[in-house]
Amino acid sequence: MSDLNVAIVGATGAVGSVLRDVLFERSFPIANLRLMASERSAGMIIGTALGDIEVENLDLADPTGIDIALFSAGGDRSRQHARRFADAGAVVVDNSSAFRMETDVPLVVVGVNDATATEHNGIIANPNCTTMVLMMAAAPLHRAAGLRAMTATSYQSVSGTGNRAISELTQQAQWFSKTPEALFDGTWEEPEVDVYARPIGWNVLPFAGSEVDGGYTDEEMKLRDESCKILDIPSLTVEPTCVRVPVMVGHGVAATMWFERSVSPDEAADLISQAPGVEVWADKVATPLDSAGRDEVLVSRIRETLSEPGGINLWAVGDNLRKGAALNAIQIAELLV
Numbered sequence: 001m002s003d004l005n006v007a008i009v010g011a012t013g014a015v016g017s018v019l020r021d022v023l024f025e026r027s028f029p030i031a032n033l034r035l036m037a038s039e040r041s042a043g044m045i046i047g048t049a050l051g052d053i054e055v056e057n058l059d060l061a062d063p064t065g066i067d068i069a070l071f072s073a074g075g076d077r078s079r080q081h082a083r084r085f086a087d088a089g090a091v092v093v094d095n096s097s098a099f100r101m102e103t104d105v106p107l108v109v110v111g112v113n114d115a116t117a118t119e120h121n122g123i124i125a126n127p128n129c130t131t132m133v134l135m136m137a138a139a140p141l142h143r144a145a146g147l148r149a150m151t152a153t154s155y156q157s158v159s160g161t162g163n164r165a166i167s168e169l170t171q172q173a174q175w176f177s178k179t180p181e182a183l184f185d186g187t188w189e190e191p192e193v194d195v196y197a198r199p200i201g202w203n204v205l206p207f208a209g210s211e212v213d214g215g216y217t218d219e220e221m222k223l224r225d226e227s228c229k230i231l232d233i234p235s236l237t238v239e240p241t242c243v244r245v246p247v248m249v250g251h252g253v254a255a256t257m258w259f260e261r262s263v264s265p266d267e268a269a270d271l272i273s274q275a276p277g278v279e280v281w282a283d284k285v286a287t288p289l290d291s292a293g294r295d296e297v298l299v300s301r302i303r304e305t306l307s308e309p310g311g312i313n314l315w316a317v318g319d320n321l322r323k324g325a326a327l328n329a330i331q332i333a334e335l336l337v
């Protein structure tokens with residue numbers, strides 16, 4: 001296969017900047033790289049291993065000649081432009097939620113359901129970053145014992161919301177650090193909020209995403225619906241709660257899983273250790289800080305369920321910008337190459 005013409009759409013964003021790094025780290029075969037973003041960034045020069053590249057305005061970009069387009073500019077941009085790129089001959093790997101649940105769009109976690117990647121119509125979807133982390137731990141257990149039910153609570157970092165949220169946490173951490181005593185007696189003053197409705201600095205927001213039906217958030221619905229699609233278990237029951245925590249990078253998930261047969265913690269640890277892209281940390285608890293900048297999803301605290309023996313409780317954590325987004329998107333492109 002000769003080198004490919006690659007475009008990153010959303011190249012200036014939190015995911016886009018990691019896409020730029022990971023493409024070169026993995027020596028992806030690139031003939032020409034184009035970087036696209038909004039009108040605001042058009043004309044900006046970004047240094048890459050292929051030299052300086054000028055950012056193009058997505059609205060004006062001609063997709064002719066692009067082989068692989070890595071979209072990471074939000075659902076509205078994907079809905080507006082992804083089909084236009086695919087019709088011009090590109091395979092689009094889309095990081096947004098725009099197409100994930102469409103029946104003719106594969107939803108691929110590389111290492112879990114790779115074979116589905118080829119069944120595309122020009123667009124392949126990259127799953128939600130929290131779902132991705134959970135699937136890396138759940139899939140090896142499902143393959144061996146048949147997953148039937150899952151309760152999952154996420155601890156999602158701010159980079160999962162993008163660059164503005166990273167700035168918001170940085171600013172609020174500084175704001176609250178000026179008067180630490182106020183955090184003890186409740187006299188803290190409301191900081192400026194931009195991305196999140198409530199302060200994220202030194203706080204926890206038990207509501208990640210936007211409200212949809214029945215008091216659930218869209219993040220929670222993605223965790224349920226995408227898990228069913230990726231594992232191909234329409235009857236899987238999932239009880240999701242998504243929480244935003246004051247962490248820069250790394251989404252953690254505490255999950256309880258029930259199977260068609262009993263699974264012991266030792267068997268679970270063996271199965272997960274043998275799977276690609278995931279590590280069991282038995283002697284040291286894996287935290288978001290450990291996951292940041294790493295390609296592997298880390299799994300710790302594998303325990304037998306208490307209420308009814310035979311199920312598994314575990315903790316999984318992964319870099320949401322890498323395996324949760326950029327790395328998996330590039331791994332999908334590698335499957336096609």
Ligand SMILES: NC(=O)c1ccc[n+]([C@@H]2O[C@H](COP(=O)([O-])OP(=O)(O)OC[C@H]3O[C@@H](n4cnc5c(N)ncnc54)[C@H](OP(=O)(O)O)[C@@H]3O)[C@@H](O)[C@H]2O)c1
Nearest residue numbers: 010012013014015037038041072073074096160162163325
């Ligand atoms: N962050 C994660 O962990 C993560 C994980 C999985 C999936 N995703 C998905 O990836 C996408 C990007 O997320 P992010 O975290 O990288 O967000 P971000 O940091 O806010 O970056 C957004 C990117 O989209 C571009 N963009 C915004 N409006 C645009 C427009 N009208 N036309 C063209 N480009 C536009 C921005 O360009 P400008 O700089 O010019 O504004 C920027 O490059 C989202 O769909 C998100 O759901 C994110």
